[in-house]
Amino acid sequence: MSVLVVGSVALDSVETPFGRRDEVLGGSAVYFSASASFFTGVQVVGVVGRDFPEDHLDFLRSRGIGLDGLVRVPGRTFRWKGEYGFDLNQARTLDTQLNVFETFAPDLSPALRKLPVLFLGNIDPDLQWRVLGQMEHPSLVAADTMNFWITGKNGSLRRTLSKVDVLLVNDGEARMLAGEHNIVKAARAILALGPRRLVVKRGEYGALLFDADRVFTAPAFPLPALFDPTGAGDSFAGGFMGYLARAGTVDSRIFRQATIVGSVMASFAVEDFSIDRMRTLSMPEIASRYREFQQLVHFDDLPAALAEGTISIPAAG
Amino acid sequence: MSVLVVGSVALDSVETPFGRRDEVLGGSAVYFSASASFFTGVQVVGVVGRDFPEDHLDFLRSRGIGLDGLVRVPGRTFRWKGEYGFDLNQARTLDTQLNVFETFAPDLSPALRKLPVLFLGNIDPDLQWRVLGQMEHPSLVAADTMNFWITGKNGSLRRTLSKVDVLLVNDGEARMLAGEHNIVKAARAILALGPRRLVVKRGEYGALLFDADRVFTAPAFPLPALFDPTGAGDSFAGGFMGYLARAGTVDSRIFRQATIVGSVMASFAVEDFSIDRMRTLSMPEIASRYREFQQLVHFDDLPAALAEGTISIPAAG
Numbered sequence: 001m002s003v004l005v006v007g008s009v010a011l012d013s014v015e016t017p018f019g020r021r022d023e024v025l026g027g028s029a030v031y032f033s034a035s036a037s038f039f040t041g042v043q044v045v046g047v048v049g050r051d052f053p054e055d056h057l058d059f060l061r062s063r064g065i066g067l068d069g070l071v072r073v074p075g076r077t078f079r080w081k082g083e084y085g086f087d088l089n090q091a092r093t094l095d096t097q098l099n100v101f102e103t104f105a106p107d108l109s110p111a112l113r114k115l116p117v118l119f120l121g122n123i124d125p126d127l128q129w130r131v132l133g134q135m136e137h138p139s140l141v142a143a144d145t146m147n148f149w150i151t152g153k154n155g156s157l158r159r160t161l162s163k164v165d166v167l168l169v170n171d172g173e174a175r176m177l178a179g180e181h182n183i184v185k186a187a188r189a190i191l192a193l194g195p196r197r198l199v200v201k202r203g204e205y206g207a208l209l210f211d212a213d214r215v216f217t218a219p220a221f222p223l224p225a226l227f228d229p230t231g232a233g234d235s236f237a238g239g240f241m242g243y244l245a246r247a248g249t250v251d252s253r254i255f256r257q258a259t260i261v262g263s264v265m266a267s268f269a270v271e272d273f274s275i276d277r278m279r280t281l282s283m284p285e286i287a288s289r290y291r292e293f294q295q296l297v298h299f300d301d302l303p304a305a306l307a308e309g310t311i312s313i314p315a316a317g
Numbered sequence: 318m319s320v321l322v323v324g325s326v327a328l329d330s331v332e333t334p335f336g337r338r339d340e341v342l343g344g345s346a347v348y349f350s351a352s353a354s355f356f357t358g359v360q361v362v363g364v365v366g367r368d369f370p371e372d373h374l375d376f377l378r379s380r381g382i383g384l385d386g387l388v389r390v391p392g393r394t395f396r397w398k399g400e401y402g403f404d405l406n407q408a409r410t411l412d413t414q415l416n417v418f419e420t421f422a423p424d425l426s427p428a429l430r431k432l433p434v435l436f437l438g439n440i441d442p443d444l445q446w447r448v449l450g451q452m453e454h455p456s457l458v459a460a461d462t463m464n465f466w467i468t469g470k471n472g473s474l475r476r477t478l479s480k481v482d483v484l485l486v487n488d489g490e491a492r493m494l495a496g497e498h499n500i501v502k503a504a505r506a507i508l509a510l511g512p513r514r515l516v517v518k519r520g521e522y523g524a525l526l527f528d529a530d531r532v533f534t535a536p537a538f539p540l541p542a543l544f545d546p547t548g549a550g551d552s553f554a555g556g557f558m559g560y561l562a563r564a565g566t567v568d569s570r571i572f573r574q575a576t577i578v579g580s581v582m583a584s585f586a587v588e589d590f591s592i593d594r595m596r597t598l599s600m601p602e603i604a605s606r607y608r609e610f611q612q613l614v615h616f617d618d619l620p621a622a623l624a625e626g627t628i629s630i631p632a633a634g
Contacts, residue, residue: 086498181403183521184541204500205522208539217613219534222525224501256616287624296534297614299573306356307604 001139001245002041002066004112005032006131007121007234008078008101009046009070014273015083018227024274025056026080028121028144031231034278035238035265037063038286040245042238043112045069045131049077049100059279069112075100088229088270089203108134117245119237120164122146125156132163140250142166142241144233150177162194168237170201183208184215197255199240199262201233209259211252218259219296221267221289228273232266235278239265264289318456318562319358319383321429322349323448324438324551325395325418326363326387331590332400335544341591342373343397345438345461348548351595352555352582354380355603357562359555360429362386362448366394366417376596386429392417405546405587406520425451434562436554437481439463442473449480457567459483459558461550467494479511485554487518500525501532514572516557516579518550526576528569535576536613538584538606545590549583552595556582581606 012026033042043066050072057067078101082091104127113136120128120143128143135141143164149157150173157177161167167190171183178186187198187210200208202220209216240262247254264286271277301307329343350359360383367389374384395418399408421444430453437445437460445460452458460481466474467490474494478484484507488500495503504515504527517525519537526533557579564571581603588594618624 182541182543184539188541202522205519206534206536215539215613216616217523217536217539218616219523219536222501222532222534224499224505226499253617257619260616283623287619290619290624294616294618296532299533299535299577299611300570301611302574302578302604302607306600307607 001116001248002043003036003117003119003241003245004043004045004069004108004115004135005029005036005119005121005238005241006045006069006106006127007032007119007123009044009048009052010078010080010101011052012230012274013079013081013095014228014230016088016228017084017086018225019273021228021273023079025059026230026274027078028123028231028234030056030060031234031269031275032119032121032238032241033060033065034063034275035235035269036242036245037065037238038265038281038283039239039242039261040117042066042242043069043115045106045108045112047071047073047078047100047104049073049075052077059275063278068109069106073100082230084229088226091230106131106134116140117241118142119241120144120160121234121237122149125149125153125160128160129156132160140165140241140244142168142237144168144237145173145177147173147176158193161190164195166197166199167195168199168201168233168240170203170233174198174200187215199259201236203229203232207236207259207263209255211255214252216256216259218263219293220263221293221296223267223270226270229270230273231275232270235269236262236266238262260290260293261286264293318433318565319360320353320434320436320558320562321360321362321386321425321432321452322346322353322436322438322555322558323362323386323423323444324349324436324440326361326365326369327395327397327418328369329547329591330396330398330412331545331547333405333545334401334403335542336590338545338590340396342376343547343591344395345440345548345551347373347377348551348586348592349436349438349555349558350377350382351380351592352552352586353559353562354382354555355582355598355600356556356559356578357434359383359559360386360432362423362425362429364388364390364395364417364421366390366392369394376592380595385426386423390417399547401546405543408547423448423451433457434558435459436558437461437477438551438554439466442466442470442477445477446473449477457482457558457561459485459554461485461554462490462494464490464493475510478507481512483514483516484512485516485518485550485557487520487550491515491517501527504532516576518553520546520549524553524576524580526572528572531569533573533576535580536610537580538610538613540584540587543587546587547590548592549587552586553579553583555579577607577610578603581610
């Protein structure tokens with residue numbers, strides 16, 4: 001099944017302790033679709049300006065990504081500028097220029113409205129609602145959001161969440177949305193707003209997947225060299241949704257695998273600037289890192305005597 | 318095999334958003350030994366004052382914990398007073414009174430010197446060294462430390478670390494000790510100081526176990542109600558070392574199980590104030606939570622077509 005993603009297509013300027021890049025390919029829909037394209041077909045809904053390099057579109061096309069819903073309009077492309085310190089968990093935004101993104105109001109073609117899987121990137125929840133309303137009968141809808149919308153458009157966000165199957169947010173956003181510090185209680189409160197599942201992204205601490213009665217914990221891959229965390233969350237979402245779309249049926253078993261696939265894709269995304277790691281990444285590399293995640297978390301059963309609680313401990317010698 | 322622990326025995330006064338307790342049983346050696354006593358014999362080396370309630374000693378004895386190395390001297394017992402906000406990850410210390418702990422200089426009896434497993438709690442690294450020097454031929458030595466010693470007694474700490482098999486610290490301490498923010502690189506630097514294994518405790522984010530060439534990631538148990546984080550790290554260490562001592566032989570498989578057992582014991586410790594949860598805890602409860610940890614991290618293999626990298630993805634529909 002193909003995935004429709006709506007989100008930003010951007011030119012990013014980024015500085016980290018390990019280097020600097022100016023006006024490179026970025027945006028949530030770009031990171032998402034590059035990552036998802038390893039698993040399923042993807043269609044991007046977004047907007048770019050006249051200045052957007054055709055090379056970038058060629059790269060997306062080379063990954064089989066459909067651009068029927070990406071419109072080019074007069075004006076400049078959305079730009080984001082940020083930097084990271086040695087604590088790579090948090091970006092400091094230096095400049096945001098919405099440009100053509102400011103008046104973005106997607107109208108989907110009849111073909112795009114029929115797609116079965118939808119990812120609503122981190123955009124105005126009113127726009128998310130508009131796109132949702134245009135879809136004919138999506139079988140799986142997931143969304144991202146951020147603090148800016150949680151505080152600024154809370155009512156609109158709740159309306160969107162009431163129609164969403166899966167919400168993906170980071171832990172600070174989950175706490176803010178729920179108004180609750182304990183992450184288990186926060187998850188319960190968010191699931192009560194509509195989503196059947198919640199993914200809490202925690203950067204270098206991995207991710208949590210909550211459903212009505214279970215929790216799954218996914219580690220982050222312990223990388224000795226992490227160059228640029230930009231797009232890690234969207235790369236996670238792309239791997240996660242791409243895997244779900246490919247699997248077709250979605251049960252708890254598939255959602256757990258998808259959470260690891262998302263973690264795998266995020267771990268590759270941060271190994272280079274922009275989407276550059278996705279240019280060389282191969283399916284065998286993805287499968288190999290998935291097996292490394294299995295090794296990361298593997299531990300054996302307790303010995304029977306302990307598991308059955310039948311041991312007695314001698315007093316200290 | 319029995320474990321010898323050297324550390325603080327204290328009277329703690331703690332306030333969290335969920336309640337307050339004054340002058341309750343605390344201290345690193347107490348949390349450690351209460352936790353370890355579920356798995357093996359434990360001997361405590363420490364000091365208390367004349368004011369230390371005999372009831373507390375009775376509780377430790379009731380758990381089979383040996384107190385031959387716990388001396389009672391004139392003066393007041395070590396006291397710590399702290400509070401936690403809704404972010405329970407970090408204590409704010411309001412008052413520390415070393416009292417009899419200030420002149421603590423352990424001299425081990427011949428019997429204690431023969432014990433095979435040693436845990437050096439978070440005390441002055443010169444005292445850790447003194448205890449190490451008194452041991453005859455321990456087969457396993459682990460240690461804890463903290464920022465105060467990393468900055469104030471770095472040379473002494475490095476001397477101790479050169480003779481330690483396993484170091485257990487939190488992530489901030491690991492970064493400070495190594496002078497490196499990336500936790501994988503920090504771990505490598507710490508292993509170069511002597512320890513063959515490193516456990517990095519990350520509070521609500523779980524723990525990492527590093528050895529020369531592998532990493533193991535253990536989640537924290539997602540608790541909806543966490544009452545008092547005091548002693549979580551020492552309870553982790555007690556479960557970890559108690560399990561290793563019980564197993565006798567220590568290989569990577571056993572160390573991974575021990576890391577989960579430590580996480581299990583920490584998850585119980587924070588469910589109540591002081592060591593109160595340890596008063597009622599049972600072996601079947603421990604085994605049951607260990608199985609819950611297995612469920613927390615379990616995910617299936619990738620489908621063969623993905624694992625072998627033989628799939629081809631159709632273009633977007």
